[in-house]
Amino acid sequence: MQSSVNKERQATAAPASPATPPPAIELKGISKAFGPVQANKDITISVAKGAIHGIVGENGAGKSTLMSILYGFYKADTGEVWIDGKLTAIPDSQAAIRAGIGMVHQHFKLVENFTVLENVVLGAEDGPRLTPSLSKARKSLTQLAKEYELDVDPDALIQDLSVGHQQRVEILKALYRKAEILILDEPTGVLTPAEADHLFRILRNLKNEGKTILVITHKLREIMDVTDSVSVMRRGEMKGTIPTSTTSPEDLAERMVGRKVLLKVDKTPANPADNVLEIQNLEVIDSAGVRRLKGIDLNIRAGEILGIAGVSGNGQSELMEVLGGYSNATGSVKLNGQELDLTGKHSDGQSRRHRGIAHVPEDRHREGLILEFSAWENTAFGYHNEPEYNGKILMDNAAIHQTCAEHMEQFDVRPPNPSLHARNFSGGNQQKIVLAREISRNPDLLLIGQPTRGVDVGAIEFIHQQIIALRDQGKAILLVSVELEEILSLSDRIAVMFDGQVMGERLPESTNEKELGLLMAGMDTSGNGGAI
Amino acid sequence: MEFFDTIIQISDSAVRLAIPLLLACLAGLFSERGGIFDIGLEGKMLAAAFLSAAVAAATGNVWLGLASGIGISVFLGLIHGVASITFRGDQLISGVAINFLAAGLTVVIGQAWFGLGGRTPPLSGSGRFANLEWPVADALQDVPVVGPIYAELISGHTVLVYVALLIVPLSWYVLFRTRFGLRLRAVGENPGAVDTAGISVVRLRYSAVIICGVLCGLAGAYLSTGLAAGFVKDMSAGRGFIALAALIFAKWRPVQALIACLLFGFLEAIANRYQSIDTGAFEIPVQFMQALPYILTVVILAGFIGKAIPPKAGGEAYVKER
Numbered sequence: 081m082q083s084s085v086n087k088e089r090q091a092t093a094a095p096a097s098p099a100t101p102p103p104a105i106e107l108k109g110i111s112k113a114f115g116p117v118q119a120n121k122d123i124t125i126s127v128a129k130g131a132i133h134g135i136v137g138e139n140g141a142g143k144s145t146l147m148s149i150l151y152g153f154y155k156a157d158t159g160e161v162w163i164d165g166k167l168t169a170i171p172d173s174q175a176a177i178r179a180g181i182g183m184v185h186q187h188f189k190l191v192e193n194f195t196v197l198e199n200v201v202l203g204a205e206d207g208p209r210l211t212p213s214l215s216k217a218r219k220s221l222t223q224l225a226k227e228y229e230l231d232v233d234p235d236a237l238i239q240d241l242s243v244g245h246q247q248r249v250e251i252l253k254a255l256y257r258k259a260e261i262l263i264l265d266e267p268t269g270v271l272t273p274a275e276a277d278h279l280f281r282i283l284r285n286l287k288n289e290g291k292t293i294l295v296i297t298h299k300l301r302e303i304m305d306v307t308d309s310v311s312v313m314r315r316g317e318m319k320g321t322i323p324t325s326t327t328s329p330e331d332l333a334e335r336m337v338g339r340k341v342l343l344k345v346d347k348t349p350a351n352p353a354d355n356v357l358e359i360q361n362l363e364v365i366d367s368a369g370v371r372r373l374k375g376i377d378l379n380i381r382a383g384e385i386l387g388i389a390g391v392s393g394n395g396q397s398e399l400m401e402v403l404g405g406y407s408n409a410t411g412s413v414k415l416n417g418q419e420l421d422l423t424g425k426h427s428d429g430q431s432r433r434h435r436g437i438a439h440v441p442e443d444r445h446r447e448g449l450i451l452e453f454s455a456w457e458n459t460a461f462g463y464h465n466e467p468e469y470n471g472k473i474l475m476d477n478a479a480i481h482q483t484c485a486e487h488m489e490q491f492d493v494r495p496p497n498p499s500l501h502a503r504n505f506s507g508g509n510q511q512k513i514v515l516a517r518e519i520s521r522n523p524d525l526l527l528i529g530q531p532t533r534g535v536d537v538g539a540i541e542f543i544h545q546q547i548i549a550l551r552d553q554g555k556a557i558l559l560v561s562v563e564l565e566e567i568l569s570l571s572d573r574i575a576v577m578f579d580g581q582v583m584g585e586r587l588p589e590s591t592n593e594k595e596l597g598l599l600m601a602g603m604d605t606s607g608n609g610g611a612i
Numbered sequence: 613m614e615f616f617d618t619i620i621q622i623s624d625s626a627v628r629l630a631i632p633l634l635l636a637c638l639a640g641l642f643s644e645r646g647g648i649f650d651i652g653l654e655g656k657m658l659a660a661a662f663l664s665a666a667v668a669a670a671t672g673n674v675w676l677g678l679a680s681g682i683g684i685s686v687f688l689g690l691i692h693g694v695a696s697i698t699f700r701g702d703q704l705i706s707g708v709a710i711n712f713l714a715a716g717l718t719v720v721i722g723q724a725w726f727g728l729g730g731r732t733p734p735l736s737g738s739g740r741f742a743n744l745e746w747p748v749a750d751a752l753q754d755v756p757v758v759g760p761i762y763a764e765l766i767s768g769h770t771v772l773v774y775v776a777l778l779i780v781p782l783s784w785y786v787l788f789r790t791r792f793g794l795r796l797r798a799v800g801e802n803p804g805a806v807d808t809a810g811i812s813v814v815r816l817r818y819s820a821v822i823i824c825g826v827l828c829g830l831a832g833a834y835l836s837t838g839l840a841a842g843f844v845k846d847m848s849a850g851r852g853f854i855a856l857a858a859l860i861f862a863k864w865r866p867v868q869a870l871i872a873c874l875l876f877g878f879l880e881a882i883a884n885r886y887q888s889i890d891t892g893a894f895e896i897p898v899q900f901m902q903a904l905p906y907i908l909t910v911v912i913l914a915g916f917i918g919k920a921i922p923p924k925a926g927g928e929a930y931v932k933e934r
Contacts, residue, residue: 151808153932174810189805191798192924202798203809205791213791253809 102165104129104261104292105150110159112145119145121316123159127309132283132293134303134324137313137336138536140506143296144186146313147263151183152176163261177203182254186265188246192239196232196249197221200256217256224255228285229278244275251282262286263294268302272391273564273597280306298537300329300343301565312336337538347548350572352381355417356525356556357403362411364398364580372398373409374580380525380556385547387571387588388560389596395580396560397442400529403558404439405432416524433462438518440511442529442560448514449502456484456498459517487516492542508539515543519550526550529560544570564593578602620760622881628769628839629884630877631776632657632831632848636855637862637869638783639827645787645864646820647800649927651707652692653828654852655714660685660832662718665732665843666725668739674837677739681836682829688714689825690818697817700929711852719845730845732836741770741838770838772830779827783866796820800923803930813930828852850906857909863920879905 110123152170205213268276311321312335333341357380364373401407441447484498491512532540576599643650660681668677695706719730746767787793862868883901
């Protein structure tokens with residue numbers, strides 16, 4: 081299979097001068113429409129061989145569509161793809177692989193109950209029998225691991241690997257197929273800071289070997305750290321390519337959104353009053369008998385944002401679930417001095433909302449919204465028994481519709497159409513629908529998980545402003561986020577969770593990402609403990 | 613010695629009864645490993661049983677019957693494929709539709725062709741699969757222990773029985789030691805991984821459905837031309853569903869599927885032999901014995917076997933996403 085590399089390339093040589101090598105990738109006039117939506121408009125871009133090139137843009141700017149065209153997932157309506165100075169037709173992914181293009185998708189395309197080796201070999205087998213292919217791949221993986229710091233146990237099952245390792249498998253898959261061009265879609269979304277650093281080292285190693293790397297991301301800091309040049313996309317159009325050394329995060333954000341954006345959250349010092357939430361010795365044991373929370377003590381005061389930092393899966397979700405009322409626990413949680421029921425019949429989302437706890441769940445697709453329902457229906461969830469949404473017998477749909485329309489106006493949801501299915505809004509607009517629903521009821525406590533996951537720069541700014549505004553009204557806010565930057569810039573106090581425990585509390589002005597990163601990894605940084 | 617003979621006879625009958633289950637179970641295995649849930653095993657088996665018997669009766673050639681049985685089963689499988697792969701329909705619904713179609717059409721067409729109330733004429737001679745007598749089976753018959761095992765249990769089955777038993781290791785090899793098997797298992801777990809690797813999800817899933825059709829066809833043909841001598845209305849008698857239960861029992865693995873099907877076959881054989889069992893204190897009624905395989909199915913499905921994790925992408929049509 082590998083021997084047929086290049087055969088498919090149409091050998092129409094480009095009139096490039098012999099002195100400068102042709103660009104690794106050249107896209108000329110690519111356009112792609114999905115129905116009435118023009119996802120890519122006449123995109124032209126050129127990426128030099130051996131460069132790390134970033135593509136930034138808001139959600140829906142067309143980055144992923146463009147890369148999917150390059151990887152043969154979609155066919156462009158018009159336009160040409162030139163690889164190494166040759167016009168190349170890429171009708172499907174097989175052709176892209178043959179042209180030396182590899183892609184690491186945002187959501188990994190791995191078979192979870194296969195071994196690393198089987199995943200690497202899948203689609204690149206040498207013959208109908210598996211055993212020779214597997215032993216050849218095993219040798220090749222050892223080689224690649226040595227060359228690029230890509231160590232993964234070839235016999236491990238994917239489901240037993242951390243996301244960082246799974247990502248390495250995706251990179252190995254591409255390299256095993258002799259990829260010269262590697263596309264990474266939002267590669268650090270799920271990584272810890274340390275894992276992200278390791279990834280960047282791998283990328284630099286690959287670059288030194290002459291590979292060309294395309295990184296799609298909305299994280300501007302990464303673009304600044306790792307790329308040589310960067311292209312900005314906005315609403316399906318290419319807004320220009322610039323060397324990274326001549327730009328700044330603020331400049332890139334402005335190009336992406338089309339107006340000045342405040343990257344730094346603008347907030348005044350907090351004015352905390354009385355305790356709103358007091359958590360004592362909170363314990364959660366899951367159905368498999370594993371202790372997920374091991375005696376949590378926390379408190380949040382009115383007019384204060386408590387940020388919970390931590391690598392996902394260290395108990396933050398369980399904490400949110402208990403407070404949100406859909407998971408049982410032992411211990412004590414007091415809201416405004418009154419106990420919350422943690423086990424009995426008043427432990428559910430609706431009772432919690434009655435008590436003044438609003439909840440923006442971490443996973444808005446699974447817990448925040450019903451994607452197949454319209455926006456106005458989603459507006460009522462959790463509050464559907466409220467008198468103003470109900471007539472004598474039937475629900476007052478007109479009232480819900482009306483409320484939704486008001487929310488959409490206040491929160492600048494686009495398109496402002498309450499009848500549209502939740503699925504059809506972008507991530508940022510979906511989050512605005514949830515946030516509007518939760519905070520428009522004047523809650524005492526807001527639980528908000530991953531407020532800006534999958535949300536574009538413009539909407540992030542808006543959502544952050546809303547959270548700060550709520551704090552300034554004297555509400556207590558519990559913020560859970562895996563984005564350290566977000567925790568640092570929003571929180572008035574930071575608690576770090578590791579393995580179901582609170583490792584310590586820090587003030588944002590007197591700590592930094594490094595210290596928090598160590599706490600997140602379970603290291604005590606106070607100097608008297610060491611690792612747990 | 614009489615007890616030993618009884619065991620041999622029951623085992624012999626268990627093997628015969630397990631074969632249609634085994635073939636259907638392996639059919640389901642290929643389909644579900646490829647991500648297509650197939651509740652229509654029953655219908656495909658029934659249609660194949662009917663057409664095999666009908667063609668064998670008309671032509672007197674059981675091989676033509678077998679080919680027709682496989683043909684109709686593959687055809688129904690392709691209907692399931694078109695509905696669930698090409699048009700991304702609900703796999704349960706199209707499977708159920710195939711079951712209804714087969715249950716109704718076999719009787720209606722059978723009546724129209726033969727006028728025997730939905731039966732086909734009894735098959736004999738070359739219209740049926742004959743039992744293959746192995747060499748020196750007769751001579752060994754009277755040797756104690758080894759004789760009956762060889763002559764009754766090992767020798768004296770139709771060719772389809774041996775074929776079915778050979779398909780078990782073959783399936784294992786194909787699934788776990790070949791490129792096709794790797795891709796098939798992958799497409800049932802994560803079709804996205806297969807698609808991005810540049811392999812056609814649709815083509816793989818169609819091949820799964822076709823293999824499933826061939827195996828169901830064998831199962832059906834065996835029912836009417838091997839196990840019995842002719843087609844009787846509803847003769848598959850829920851075997852397609854028991855095969856699905858056996859598939860879950862076997863956790864989608866070929867060798868375990870053989871064991872599960874032998875267990876079901878054994879229960880059915882006992883039920884057939886002992887119409888009722890007198891325990892001394894009370895009598896176990898015949899209805900209970902006949903219900904045993906089905907009761908076992910329910911018990912198994914209620915989760916007595918530990919965690920059986922089906923192929924993750926099973927039952928879902930693949931839609932390309934960015």
